[in-house]
Amino acid sequence: MTTAPTSADTSGVLRKLFLRVGVLPFFLAIALVVFSLMSAKFLTGQNLVNVARQSVYLVLVSLGQMLVLVSGGFDLSVGTAIALTSVVSAVSMTWAAGVMPDAIWLAIVIGIAAGGFTALMVGLVNGVGVAYFEVSPFIMTLGVSSVGAGLALFLTGGVPVSGLPFAFGDTFGFGKWFGVPVPVFIAAICIVVMWLVMSRTPLGTQIYAVGGNIKAAHLSAINTKRTLMVSYILCSLIASLTGLLLTARVESGEANLGGSMALESIAACVIAGVSLRGGIGKVQTVVLGAFFIVMVQNGMNLAQISSYMQMVLLGGLLILAVIFDQMRYRMIMRGR
Amino acid sequence: MPLLSTHGLTKDYPGVRALNAVDFDLNAGEVHVLFGENGAGKSTLISMLAGATSPSEGTIYLDGHAMNFDTVARAKSHGVYTVFQEFSLIPTLTVAENMFLGQEPRAGFLIDHGEMRRRAQEIFDTLGFALSPTAQVTSLSRAQQQMVEIAKAFHGDLKVLILDEPTASLTDREVDHLFAFIKQQKAKGVGIVYISHRMQEFARIADRVTVLRDGAKIGTVAMTDTDEAHLVEMMTGRAIAEIYPVIATTPGAVVLEIKGLSTPGVAPSSLSLRAGEVLGVAGLVGCGKSRFFRAMMGLTAHQTGTVILKGQDITHLSTREIIRRGLYYLSPDRKAEGLDLAKTSHDNLGLNVVTSGTASKRGWINWRVVRERVAEIADRVELPHDYRAKYVSQLSGGNQQKVLFGKAFGQDADVYIFDEPTVGVDMGTRAALYLKIKSLAEAGKAVVVISSDLPEAINLSHRLLVFAHGHVTAELARADATEDTVLKHFFVESEPTL
Numbered sequence A: 001m002t003t004a005p006t007s008a009d010t011s012g013v014l015r016k017l018f019l020r021v022g023v024l025p026f027f028l029a030i031a032l033v034v035f036s037l038m039s040a041k042f043l044t045g046q047n048l049v050n051v052a053r054q055s056v057y058l059v060l061v062s063l064g065q066m067l068v069l070v071s072g073g074f075d076l077s078v079g080t081a082i083a084l085t086s087v088v089s090a091v092s093m094t095w096a097a098g099v100m101p102d103a104i105w106l107a108i109v110i111g112i113a114a115g116g117f118t119a120l121m122v123g124l125v126n127g128v129g130v131a132y133f134e135v136s137p138f139i140m141t142l143g144v145s146s147v148g149a150g151l152a153l154f155l156t157g158g159v160p161v162s163g164l165p166f167a168f169g170d171t172f173g174f175g176k177w178f179g180v181p182v183p184v185f186i187a188a189i190c191i192v193v194m195w196l197v198m199s200r201t202p203l204g205t206q207i208y209a210v211g212g213n214i215k216a217a218h219l220s221a222i223n224t225k226r227t228l229m230v231s232y233i234l235c236s237l238i239a240s241l242t243g244l245l246l247t248a249r250v251e252s253g254e255a256n257l258g259g260s261m262a263l264e265s266i267a268a269c270v271i272a273g274v275s276l277r278g279g280i281g282k283v284q285t286v287v288l289g290a291f292f293i294v295m296v297q298n299g300m301n302l303a304q305i306s307s308y309m310q311m312v313l314l315g316g317l318l319i320l321a322v323i324f325d326q327m328r329y330r331m332i333m334r335g336r
Numbered sequence B: 001m002p003l004l005s006t007h008g009l010t011k012d013y014p015g016v017r018a019l020n021a022v023d024f025d026l027n028a029g030e031v032h033v034l035f036g037e038n039g040a041g042k043s044t045l046i047s048m049l050a051g052a053t054s055p056s057e058g059t060i061y062l063d064g065h066a067m068n069f070d071t072v073a074r075a076k077s078h079g080v081y082t083v084f085q086e087f088s089l090i091p092t093l094t095v096a097e098n099m100f101l102g103q104e105p106r107a108g109f110l111i112d113h114g115e116m117r118r119r120a121q122e123i124f125d126t127l128g129f130a131l132s133p134t135a136q137v138t139s140l141s142r143a144q145q146q147m148v149e150i151a152k153a154f155h156g157d158l159k160v161l162i163l164d165e166p167t168a169s170l171t172d173r174e175v176d177h178l179f180a181f182i183k184q185q186k187a188k189g190v191g192i193v194y195i196s197h198r199m200q201e202f203a204r205i206a207d208r209v210t211v212l213r214d215g216a217k218i219g220t221v222a223m224t225d226t227d228e229a230h231l232v233e234m235m236t237g238r239a240i241a242e243i244y245p246v247i248a249t250t251p252g253a254v255v256l257e258i259k260g261l262s263t264p265g266v267a268p269s270s271l272s273l274r275a276g277e278v279l280g281v282a283g284l285v286g287c288g289k290s291r292f293f294r295a296m297m298g299l300t301a302h303q304t305g306t307v308i309l310k311g312q313d314i315t316h317l318s319t320r321e322i323i324r325r326g327l328y329y330l331s332p333d334r335k336a337e338g339l340d341l342a343k344t345s346h347d348n349l350g351l352n353v354v355t356s357g358t359a360s361k362r363g364w365i366n367w368r369v370v371r372e373r374v375a376e377i378a379d380r381v382e383l384p385h386d387y388r389a390k391y392v393s394q395l396s397g398g399n400q401q402k403v404l405f406g407k408a409f410g411q412d413a414d415v416y417i418f419d420e421p422t423v424g425v426d427m428g429t430r431a432a433l434y435l436k437i438k439s440l441a442e443a444g445k446a447v448v449v450i451s452s453d454l455p456e457a458i459n460l461s462h463r464l465l466v467f468a469h470g471h472v473t474a475e476l477a478r479a480d481a482t483e484d485t486v487l488k489h490f491f492v493e494s495e496p497t498l
Helices: A003-021 A024-038 A045-070 A078-099 A104-132 A137-156 A166-173 A182-200 A202-212 A214-218 A224-250 A261-271 A283-302 A307-334 B042-049 B072-077 B095-099 B113-127 B142-153 B172-187 B199-205 B228-236 B289-296 B319-324 B334-338 B345-355 B367-380 B397-410 B427-442 B454-460 B483-490
Strands: B004-013 B016-026 B031-035 B057-062 B065-067 B080-083 B160-164 B191-195 B208-213 B216-222 B254-263 B266-274 B278-282 B304-309 B327-330 B415-419 B446-451 B463-468 B471-477
Touching (some): A045 A078, A045 A224, A045 A261, A078 A224, A104 A137, A104 A166, A104 A224, A166 A182, A214 A224, A214 B334, A261 A307, B016 B057, B031 B042, B031 B199, B042 B080, B042 B191, B072 B080, B080 B142, B113 B142, B172 B199, B228 B483, B266 B289, B266 B304, B289 B463, B319 B327, B327 B397, B345 B367, B471 B483
Parallel strands (some): B031 B191, B160 B191, B278 B446, B278 B463, B327 B415
Antiparallel strands (some): B004 B016, B254 B266, B463 B471
């Protein structure tokens, strides 16, 4: 008697959930069930804390990627921004530490500034190319990612830059502030700032508007070109921050850091309901989306799935998420 | 027995009945004109005859047999060819390749290009069109592209030919060629359905005229029994006073002055606009009236001229800066450049509240204030409560247009330019939107209403500017602006001097 209306209600609720946030809750539920069946260690508090700590880097990059996706483009060069930041900051930090061995923290700041400046340039080139020269985001960021990867290898000759000040790694790689690992602390701040930007400032509203309908945004007195450019620059800067944290973690500057970040961050965003058409996406769910990707990788590790097969699964997951995104968009446009 | 007829043909779109139980018939060897305002249902009717859309109810008969034209290809296979107003040419292919697209003459597995060119040339010779089959479509003028569209319809076994405003972009000489061709086809027994706004063409080629209004058939008259005045009355014949409000005018200072502004397709033109007045801008689709104002808004490049807003030169400013200085432009295309369809009405209205800067403090948006202002605006444009949290894509055209109007109220401008403010909107909503225009003008705003809908342009305005062929051909005071006088200025026989 009561089952029929209940199941109708349930499907209605699921449908609303899908329309509002996309495919993530369903994927998350499936992953939790599957991996806890495959490995007893998966659903332990210890492991989940571990996942949270590992996911910091992808969360950060995904936040930047989200900005660009919401503006209606995408950024394939986030991995390059990470690698360049790593190499440039490591080179300048070791150089500065050698010149003034007594002022280690000054050397660290110089290194961070140099890395950040490099990423600013990467974002600026992407943004100017996409916004002002109207190059498609795909080609622009693909080209920049090749240029950046080449420069990073050229600067280091392909050899990791070692000899970083110990204080750098100790603080940003393994340190704790107020009992919280520093990377987690920094990521938390970034999440809050990004949430404020996207939901509380005109810039956020403008990015949503430009991605939703750029012509309508133009006629609503929005500087569409500047908005596009700013989103690429911010994306690159956040990637750069990730690059610094990763460099501190591995305690060397490496040109191959962040190689899979572009794909993983786009996957995290799309699974979290960010539309590839632009205009749609939320900070909160993107954080969850990145967490989900890292959790799946962790679960696959525990289930002893080889890293090669993991690549296969991740690619498949991305495509599946895009298919669901298309369905969701059609449902929004059709109304039923 | 008529060649082609419809019985009770009806088309429903979500929330609107575009065509209501229309009986229409076409005899062999006849030119039958469809006449009516924009949105009267002409395009809906022919798109069903062409097989581009399927009727919700009703039947189409060809030679007395009920037909099911579910695709354009099927209609064509029965000899019913349609030349749509919107071009379906592929710009990167040649003229001949376009004409035979999907039915290329073959030599084995390969396309027989020689045969294709020869047949294309044959068709051009018959039509008297001076076109080269090997020309690339991008290299052709708009008129030439139109000719290719027409030529494209003319192969195969032609029974019924449907022409949707075929002369809109043709020169007089090209029109003569087209009419000669129509007469030749008539003599062969082809039935021709012809849509046009140009009434002086009817006398030259029409046998009968069917008038549509608001999706319903008003009547069919023989051309010999009617005249232009009668047709206009049939087309617009409604209690005009009930729809169009009387807008009080107390013209204030000049707020906007345009001096000698020109843009590709529009000769240097000037106008001045006072606070509290409504300036109507009338003209056919493509006469340059919209292009002129879009150039003024900085949406397209202008070649010469100056624009002065409240004493300040805004000629070379960006669109964004022009809007911030107090000029609001309402786009004629709400889907392409007006609204974000995948967002709610709330979000769409909120955008302009946010960009106006009135709801943020030190760079932070106060969403409570935005929500209040959005609710105010939604009330003001009478957007029903149920629709406010819905995605705009799910609203009817009328309600979408209300949201678009609401965006204009999010910013406090001095001059409002409404480009086709009621396109594709039902009568009830139109009347409501006209009241919004009235309230703006009576609050001392300067308003421009650009409209291809003549009664709208005439009845809302205190002063009327008429555009034809990229020129201002008349400026009429309210008292002098009757449909007859205005229509005369639509068809001023002048070659564009561009």
